[in-house]
Amino acid sequence: MADERATNGKTTNGKDLDPMAAFRDMRDTYLDAWSKTMVDAVNTEAYAKASGKMLDTYLSASAPFREIMEKTMLQALQQLSMPSRADVISLAERLTNVEMKLDDIDAKLDKLTELRKQTASATRVRKPAAVAPANKRRGKR
Amino acid sequence: MAEAAVVADQFALLAERLSAFGKTVTAKVPIAQTPKRLVWTLNKAKLYRYVPVLPKEKRHPVPLLLVFALMNRPYILDLRPGHSFVEFMVNQGYDLYLLDWGSPGPEDKNLKFDDYTLEYIPRAIRKMKAISGVEEFSMLGWCIGAILATVYSALRPDDGLRNLILLTAPLDFSNKQDITFPKWVDERFFDVDKVLAAVGNMPADMIDYGARALKPVDNYVLNYLKLWDNLDNPHVVEAWKAMNTWVTDNVPLAGGVFRQLIVELYRNDRLMRGEWMIRGERVDLGRIRANLLTVIAEGDHITPPCQSEAILSKVSSKDKELFRTPGGHIGIMAGSGAHKITWPHLDHWLGRRSG
Numbered sequence: 485m486a487d488e489r490a491t492n493g494k495t496t497n498g499k500d501l502d503p504m505a506a507f508r509d510m511r512d513t514y515l516d517a518w519s520k521t522m523v524d525a526v527n528t529e530a531y532a533k534a535s536g537k538m539l540d541t542y543l544s545a546s547a548p549f550r551e552i553m554e555k556t557m558l559q560a561l562q563q564l565s566m567p568s569r570a571d572v573i574s575l576a577e578r579l580t581n582v583e584m585k586l587d588d589i590d591a592k593l594d595k596l597t598e599l600r601k602q603t604a605s606a607t608r609v610r611k612p613a614a615v616a617p618a619n620k621r622r623g624k625r
Numbered sequence: 626m627a628e629a630a631v632v633a634d635q636f637a638l639l640a641e642r643l644s645a646f647g648k649t650v651t652a653k654v655p656i657a658q659t660p661k662r663l664v665w666t667l668n669k670a671k672l673y674r675y676v677p678v679l680p681k682e683k684r685h686p687v688p689l690l691l692v693f694a695l696m697n698r699p700y701i702l703d704l705r706p707g708h709s710f711v712e713f714m715v716n717q718g719y720d721l722y723l724l725d726w727g728s729p730g731p732e733d734k735n736l737k738f739d740d741y742t743l744e745y746i747p748r749a750i751r752k753m754k755a756i757s758g759v760e761e762f763s764m765l766g767w768c769i770g771a772i773l774a775t776v777y778s779a780l781r782p783d784d785g786l787r788n789l790i791l792l793t794a795p796l797d798f799s800n801k802q803d804i805t806f807p808k809w810v811d812e813r814f815f816d817v818d819k820v821l822a823a824v825g826n827m828p829a830d831m832i833d834y835g836a837r838a839l840k841p842v843d844n845y846v847l848n849y850l851k852l853w854d855n856l857d858n859p860h861v862v863e864a865w866k867a868m869n870t871w872v873t874d875n876v877p878l879a880g881g882v883f884r885q886l887i888v889e890l891y892r893n894d895r896l897m898r899g900e901w902m903i904r905g906e907r908v909d910l911g912r913i914r915a916n917l918l919t920v921i922a923e924g925d926h927i928t929p930p931c932q933s934e935a936i937l938s939k940v941s942s943k944d945k946e947l948f949r950t951p952g953g954h955i956g957i958m959a960g961s962g963a964h965k966i967t968w969p970h971l972d973h974w975l976g977r978r979s980g
Contacts, residue, residue, distance in 0.1 A: 508854070515850070519842035523926075526838055527805040536814030543823050550823065569731070576732035580668045587667055587748050594755040 645856050650849070654866045657700035659712045661723070665752040669727025672749045674756060675711060679718045685979035687787055688720040688753055689763045692746070692770040696832050696878040698871060699725050701959050702767075705867045710958055710968055717972050719979070722753050728876040734825040737881035739904045742776045750784060763788035763975060767958070768928065769886075772796065775910070775936065776896075776903060782912045788978045789915040789942075790971065793928040793954050797935040798894040804929055805839055810887045817887045827883040829875035839926050868959065897935055910939035917945040918974050920957065920967065927954040946974065 525531060561568050567575075665672035677684055691711075693699035702723065703711035714721050724746070729736060754760060762785055766774025771794030778789050801807040809815060821827070837844040855861035878886075895901035901908040917940055921930045930949070937945050950957050950966050957967045 515842060515847060519840065519847065522842045523840055526841065527808065529808060529811075532808040532811060532814045535809065536811075536816075540816060540819070543819055547823065573730075573732040576730065580732070583667055584744070584748075587665075591748075591751055591755075594751075598755075 642853070642856055646853060649852060649856070649862055649866055650869070652866045653870050654705070654863075656705060656867060656870055657703045658706055659703050659709055659715060664722075664756055665749055667745060667748060668733065669729060670745050670749070671725045671727060672752060673723045673725065674753075675715050675721040675723070677718075677720060678715055684718040684720055685976065686720075686759060687761050687763055687979040688722060688757045688759060689714065689765060689975065689979075690750065690753055691721070691723045692764060692766045692774050693724070693726070694768040694770050695726050695741070695773075695882060696769070696827075696829065696876055698874050698876065699723055701871050701955065704871065704959055705863075708864070708867070708959070708964070710963070713964065713968050714972065717976065719975075720757055722749075724749050726876075729826050729879045731825050734821075734880040736879035738773065738776060738885050741773050741882070742780060743904055746773060746777045747781060747784065754785065761785045761787040763790070763979060765790040765792065765971075766794065767792040768795065768954070772890075772896075775913070776901075776908050778913045778915055779908045779910050780903060780906055780912075782914055786915040788918070788975055789913065790918045790920065790975065791933065791936065792920045792958065793922050793925055793933065794919065794936065795890070795928040795932045797897045797932045798890050798892075799897060799935075800929075800931050803931065805926075806835075807891050809835070810891050812892060815887070817884055821880045821884060824880075826877040826880050829877050832878055833872075833875050836927060864961070868955075871959075897939070910936065911941050913940040914942055916978050917942040918971070919945075919947050920971075921947065921949045922952050922954055922957040923949055924952055924956070925954045944978070948974075 558568055660676040661673040662676065663671055664674045691699065691702055693702065703709045706712065711721060711723070750762065753762060764774050764778070764786055766772070771791040774789060775791060775794065775796060778786055798807065810817070852862070852865050889895045889901055893900075896908060896910070899907065899909060917937070919933055919936060921933050923930060934947065937947055948970055950970070952960055952962065957963060
């Protein structure tokens with residue numbers, strides 16, 4: 485059997501012989517165990533505390549730099565007579581409000597169009613019935 | 626000498642595979658290719674209507690609105706031709722609309738669930754009704770999109786919602802022991818106000834890290850190993866590229882929404898307890914009367930099944946169903962088995978209620 489494998493590169497069930505298969509199985513078993521361990525590890529209070537502390541430390545440490553950067557940028561923009569970040573944000577907020585008002589108008593226009601359609605179709609339906617009595621009245625005169 | 630040639634061949638093969646691996650990992654493939662038309666916009670939000678492929682008499686008269694999560698791109702619903710939920714539903718004759726939330730900017734940091742559920746969704750629905758010329762509609766919410774759909778349905782039960790589908794909906798936050806996220810955002814360890822003061826909107830990278838860190842080995846090692854092992858399989862490579870394009874294309878979450886998600890939901894479970902106030906209105910789940918289908922992914926580690934089950938006992942809907950399906954948070958809709966299990970079930974359930 486071993487000779488047969490060596491000569492034609494096939495296993496007894498006809499599949500290609502893969503010398504790395506055993507290694508891959510071993511690797512997958514190890515990774516599977518590692519995966520389960522890590523899922524359990526991140527689901528602990530200790531992990532939550534450690535990651536929270538790291539984030540908190542980063543935010544505290546970077547806060548002074550952020551403040552300096554913001555102040556410097558604001559001063560530079562003022563010197564150049566350029567709008568600040570806050571100005572642009574305020575403008576964008578106002579634009580959204582304008583968009584909402586436009587949407588309200590759009591809604592009203594849709595409603596008017598629908599009403600016009602309904603009125604037009606109702607008129608078309610009523611017209612023959614309304615004309616007949618009028619003719620009759622005229623005929624009587 | 627001959628041995629040296631064999632070893633050299635192996636090095637050449639390795640170099641070739643590494644090159645293919647590098648190209649695949651960094652590839653951005655075309656996605657969201659089902660033809661659609663932009664019909665409404667507000668701020669960053671866009672409403673698309675998919676171009677119908679069936680004649681009107683063969684289509685379902687009740688339109689379907691898709692509402693996806695706020696921090697991911699919605700094209701996971703239309704990943705690639707032949708593997709697209711959107712394409713499948715359009716072919717089944719649904720008048721399909723998709724609400725794309727877009728990417729919030731610094732000016733949107735104060736947006737809350739209140740704004741999305743009482744400003745954006747009602748306006749998009751009004752436009753959808755005007756275009757389709759109908760008063761009733763169906764809505765499908767996925768993940769945080771399911772929270773939005775649920776809150777909207779409870780606050781506006783008379784707006785014409787006939788069918789509500791909730792996919793992997795994180796609604797019940799009472800179980801704090803078995804779920805990882807509530808531990809991470811516990812107020813003893815996580816200062817949400819300090820974070821938001823520094824970043825405004827919750828950055829996409831931080832959200833992405835949070836999702837991946839739930840299963841770190843799977844997401845940071847096994848995912849790439851699977852690709853390496855299947856580099857010769859074009860089907861696996863194409864699917865991997867499309868999914869990787871989506872996974873690496875996240876958007877920030879508006880600061881106001883993130884704060885509500887942590888404080889109101891993860892920490893205080895206000896929705897299930899009937900205490901959540903949205904613009905002064907209490908979100909009463911008992912006001913939901915629409916036909917309800919809740920889909921649970923049994924292997925979901927982001928929204929574990931226990932977060933989606935309780936909604937059924939809270940609503941007033943007479944027609945309600947819980948559907949459990951194997952797979953993960955995304956896999957049930959975009960995985961290789963989605964077109965065999967989840968999509969046909971959604972079509973079957975919705976088709977009978979969309980006449």
